[in-house]
Amino acid sequence: MKYLYRIYQLLIAAPLLIIITIVTALATIIGSTIGSAHFWGYWPGHVWSRWFMRILLLPVHTEGHENIDHKTSYVFVANHQGSFDIFLIYGYLGRNFKWMMKSELRKAPLIGKACESAGHIFVDKRGPKALQQTHDRAREVLQHGTSLVVFPEGQRTLTGEMGPFFRGAYQLADELQLPVVPITLNGPYHVLSRRRGPVNFVFWHPLSMTIHKPIAPIGKGPENIKNAMDLSREAIASGLKD
DSSP states (O other), rough: HHHHHHHIIIIHHHHHHHHHHHHHHHHHHHHHHHHOOHTTTTTTHHHHHHHHHHHHHHOOEEEEEOOOOSSSSOOEEEEOOOOOHHHHHHHHHHHOOOEEEEGGGSSSTHHHHHHHTTTTTTEEOOOOOOOOOHHHHHHHHHHOOOEEEEOSSSSSSSSSOOOOOOOOHHHHHHHOOOOOEEEEEESHHHSGGGGSSSSSSOOOOEEEEEOOEEEEEESHHHHHHHHHHHHHHHHHHHHHOO
């Protein structure tokens, strides 16, 4: 079955995925330029992610949508298992949001331009001034009622286990007094892990996403930031499967 799945990827899935990726990027760029980036920056990517999963025959299970109030802005924080985290969240979170992503993605052909047009936030680590500009851009997005999705580990895991969390997302949530929503992702590490390299065959494996209850602010300042970090990490870890 493994080799049949690889043949399917080469002859059927890969050509289809290339086509829908190009169409999605162009729709995002053109739509965000002449229309609303709030709409065109989310819906093409949402549909693209769902089709990605279907074409690759990957089963997806989600739970916890009832924990989200669609009239509230959130800072969503998720563990970062692999590349397929993006498709899982984009396709199945069910909320319009902006990503915080590494600045290197801006250079990706077509996709980088699409992300820029959609209004996603590139994290610039070239110095304190660049980081402050990233922080200011994220604050602006959240103040306009849009939610934010962040991987607080900063990079995909090499082992399948969670790494240390960085404070940036929690500082934003603290500053704007927004609830933090932990998300547990299971499966992307087994589908396509960072360890296998940038180009490789996808492995068939079920995927799941658990949306935990929001963590409300308990005040403002270091104590609130630490509380949100500790509780979100505990919640994400509680949903991880061996």
